[in-house]
Amino acid sequence: xxxxxxxxxxxxxxxxxxxxxxxLVVLSVLWLIQGWIFFxxxxxxxxxxxxxxxxxxxxxLSSTITLMILNPVFMLKTERKSGIVxxxxxPDSVKANIGKMKNADFVALHDLPTAKLDTLxxxxxxxxxxFFSQISTSALQPEVLEWIPYAQTDVITQIExxxxxxxxxxxxxxxxxxxxxxxxxxxKDGFSTLDSVVLQQGExxxxxxxxxxxxxxxxxxxxxDHTLLDTLHFYAQPMPKLTFTxxxxxxxxxxxxxxxxxxxxxxxxxxxxxxxxxxxxxxxINQAAVTDFxxxxxxxxxxxxxxxxxxxxxxxxxxxxxxxxxxxxEVNRMLGTRFEIxxxxxSLKKASESxxxxxxxxxxxxxxxxxxxxxxxxxxxxxxxxxxxxxxxTYPLLLSGDSVQYKRFWDSLIAHLRPTxxxxxxxxxxxxxxxxxxxxxxxxxxxxxxIQIHADTLNWEQSPINDxxxxxxxxxxxxxxxxxxxxxxEEEIEMFIEPxxxxxxxxxxxxxxxxxxxxxxxxxxRSRMSFSQxxxxxxxxxxxxxxxxxxxxxxxWITDKRGYLFRSGGVx
Numbered sequence: 001x002x003x004x005x006x007x008x009x010x011x012x013x014x015x016x017x018x019x020x021x022x023x024l025v026v027l028s029v030l031w032l033i034q035g036w037i038f039f040x041x042x043x044x045x046x047x048x049x050x051x052x053x054x055x056x057x058x059x060x061l062s063s064t065i066t067l068m069i070l071n072p073v074f075m076l077k078t079e080r081k082s083g084i085v086x087x088x089x090x091p092d093s094v095k096a097n098i099g100k101m102k103n104a105d106f107v108a109l110h111d112l113p114t115a116k117l118d119t120l121x122x123x124x125x126x127x128x129x130x131f132f133s134q135i136s137t138s139a140l141q142p143e144v145l146e147w148i149p150y151a152q153t154d155v156i157t158q159i160e161x162x163x164x165x166x167x168x169x170x171x172x173x174x175x176x177x178x179x180x181x182x183x184x185x186x187x188k189d190g191f192s193t194l195d196s197v198v199l200q201q202g203e204x205x206x207x208x209x210x211x212x213x214x215x216x217x218x219x220x221x222x223x224x225d226h227t228l229l230d231t232l233h234f235y236a237q238p239m240p241k242l243t244f245t246x247x248x249x250x251x252x253x254x255x256x257x258x259x260x261x262x263x264x265x266x267x268x269x270x271x272x273x274x275x276x277x278x279x280x281x282x283x284x285i286n287q288a289a290v291t292d293f294x295x296x297x298x299x300x301x302x303x304x305x306x307x308x309x310x311x312x313x314x315x316x317x318x319x320x321x322x323x324x325x326x327x328x329x330e331v332n333r334m335l336g337t338r339f340e341i342x343x344x345x346x347s348l349k350k351a352s353e354s355x356x357x358x359x360x361x362x363x364x365x366x367x368x369x370x371x372x373x374x375x376x377x378x379x380x381x382x383x384x385x386x387x388x389x390x391x392x393x394t395y396p397l398l399l400s401g402d403s404v405q406y407k408r409f410w411d412s413l414i415a416h417l418r419p420t421x422x423x424x425x426x427x428x429x430x431x432x433x434x435x436x437x438x439x440x441x442x443x444x445x446x447x448x449x450x451i452q453i454h455a456d457t458l459n460w461e462q463s464p465i466n467d468x469x470x471x472x473x474x475x476x477x478x479x480x481x482x483x484x485x486x487x488x489x490e491e492e493i494e495m496f497i498e499p500x501x502x503x504x505x506x507x508x509x510x511x512x513x514x515x516x517x518x519x520x521x522x523x524x525x526r527s528r529m530s531f532s533q534x535x536x537x538x539x540x541x542x543x544x545x546x547x548x549x550x551x552x553x554x555x556x557w558i559t560d561k562r563g564y565l566f567r568s569g570g571v572x
Contacts, residue, residue: 027066061552068545074538083107083117083142085131087124090150098123098148109134117142122516124150125508132515145516151203153180154224155505161232163427163495167215167239170415173208173222173232175506186223187232194220211411212236217481217494230503233481233496234429240421242292242414243268247306249299250274251281254320257395258295259285261410274299292419295319298327301334310335310384315417319389324361328388337380339388340364357397357409359390372416373409379417387417423489430498431476432507435514439472439484452485 082104086095098121099106107115112134120135120142135141151157159175173187179199186196187208194210212218215236222229244262246255251273263269268288273281291309294316300306310316321327328339341361363371363378371378379387397406426440439451439458451458453474463469476482476497485492498507 023069027069030062061549064545064548064552068549072540074540081105081117082119082121083115084121084123085109085112085127087122087126087150089126089152090124094150095123113138119144119146121146121148122512123148125505125512127508127512132511135519145519147512147516149509151176151178152505153178154227156222156229156503157505157509159430159503159506161429162234163429163431164235164237164425164493165212166421166424167212167236168411168415169212169236169239169418170412171210171212171234173210174206176203176205177224178203183225184223188221188223199224211415213411215239217496232429233498235494235496237425237491237493241265241267241286242418243270243288243290244293244295245270245288245291245305245309246272247294247296247300247303248273249297252320254393254395255295257398258410259283261398261406293317293414293417297321298330301330307335310382310386313384313419315385315387315419317387317389317413317417319391320393321388321390324390331386331388335382335386337382337386338366338368339378339380340366341390357391357394357405359392361390363388363390370416372412377413377416384419385417387413389413423486425493427495429496430503430506431495432498432510433476433479433500435475435507435510437474437476439474441470442468450487452487453482458484 082102084095084099084102084104084106086106095106102121104119104121107117107120109131122145135145149157155177157176157178159173161173162171165171177185177199179201181201183199184196185199185206185208187194187210189210195208197206197208199206210220212234215238218234218236220232222232244259244267246259246269248255255271259269259271263285267286269283269285270288270291271283271285291305292314294300294306294309294314296303296306296316296318297320298318300316300318306316318327318331324341328341331337332339341363344360344362357373357376359376362375363369365371366378369378369380373389373391376391377387377389379385391409394406394409397403397409420442424442426442427437431437441451441460450460451472458472458474460470460472463471479497479499481494481496483492483494500507
């Protein structure tokens with residue numbers, strides 16, 4: 001029982017305050033002095049009845065003063081009242097389960113302003129803006145808001161993609177959807193399928209990707225079987241042309257074909273082959289200068305130029321390997337990478353899009369690497385990107401007239417291995433009016449960029465971790481395409497602000513999440529939330545301390561006054 005009482009008491013004393021620590025030191029000294037007086041100086045008197053009474057009164061007085069300074073408070077269990085507000089489209093079965101789980105009563109929307117609640121659970125996302133203003137302006141605001149999402153079937157509840165990328169880069173689309181049955185989620189550009197994924201019945205995380213081939217404004221559609229869910233908008237900046245350097249032991253038709261194709265795409269190409277030990281042949285196409293991307297075979301491992309560029313953040317691709325197993329081991333030994341390959345099972349052979357691109361080996365799964373092209377290509381960050389292709393020669397595609405697949409293969413591979421450029425923007429879509437949007441830019445240390453959005457200038461904060469990263473916040477006002485001008489780059493980009501009818505479920509989820517977080521952070525001291533939810537602190541009244549101390553002082557005075565204690569050399 002005593003243990004139970006003690007568990008309900010805590011001390012509201014600031015142990016970190018130096019003044020309080022000093023007070024505790026003084027109290028400790030006084031306790032020692034008092035002990036010395038009673039147990040050493042007046043030892044004989046303490047052994048008497050009168051002395052014992054006097055000792056008890058003094059100890060009680062000292063203990064009372066000590067407790068008053070420590071300020072004990074009682075933790076009284078409180079009865080807390082919780083309420084649940086349910087949005088539309090939430091089934092009755094879900095309502096009943098949540099009610100039992102949270103032990104809370106359901107509250108009608110019109111009763112919310114007069115309902116005195118400690119915790120309000122918001123279930124679903126179908127609430128208009130007046131609902132939140134109703135909570136904010138109510139005199140009886142709840143202590144805590146807790147949102148419980150409910151995912152409607154066949155509706156995107158979470159989705160994200162890059163609002164601004166570079167032409168030729170990969171666009172990644174990630175999200176969540178609860179499927180009512182097994183069906184396909186497809187990314188389309190008109191009648192052309194860009195990527196697709198099969199959804200299982202129930203909650204699904206999905207990931208789609210595509211290469212941004214169109215400079216400027218882009219629009220692609222997301223379909224669920226034969227139903228159009230919505231349209232994705234993003235802006236593709238011009239991609240600076242790259243300089244490719246070929247470092248080869250000997251010329252071959254595969255590398256020559258690739259070099260010519262890259263040059264026709266507008267890139268610069270430096271083609272180097274070693275004819276003899278002392279003789280190197282070099283061909284410069286489109287005025288190649290500083291290398292961005294090295295393409296090489298096994299002989300590149302012995303070239304100082306390769307490792308120097310890799311260490312400076314450039315990309316390297318090892319391909320056209322005569323003995324993949326031996327070559328991969330050598331790359332790992334020389335560069336410290338962790339590539340692992342295995343012979344392709346017979347059941348998977350001839351499974352790729354084309355027999356021409358069907359490799360005999362596959363990369364094993366590795367958390368440090370990213371695999372593409374049906375696990376026939378993998379890359380690792382070095383700090384530059386190190387890639388290895390196990391794919392056999394690709395030039396037969398062009399010889400057979402399949403230039404589309406040839407382009408698709410190399411566009412995808414280069415998009416994955418392309419070195420990181422300066423002044424990249426990271427803006428996540430979808431973007432909605434009235435909701436905060438973070439704009440991030442990777443720039444140069446010490447150079448604070450500016451962005452003009454209409455008549456406003458975006459204020460930046462430099463990342464405390466990386467001085468090349470700048471972040472700013474923007475809250476859009478108007479829908480549609482919005483221009484962002486960067487004076488430093490003399491460049492204009494655009495981002496798309498979604499109309500209200502787009503991505504409805506996701507927008508509502510985002511608004512509720514943002515509102516509830518803001519409400520709880522503003523209204524409460526989060527460090528005390530876990531305690532205050534179940535208990536009420538009840539301090540001891542100052543008058544109680546005054547009464548006890550007065551009573552004890554009176555007892556000590558009466559006993560001394562009447563001469564009951566310490567007649568032979570008393571304390572006072």
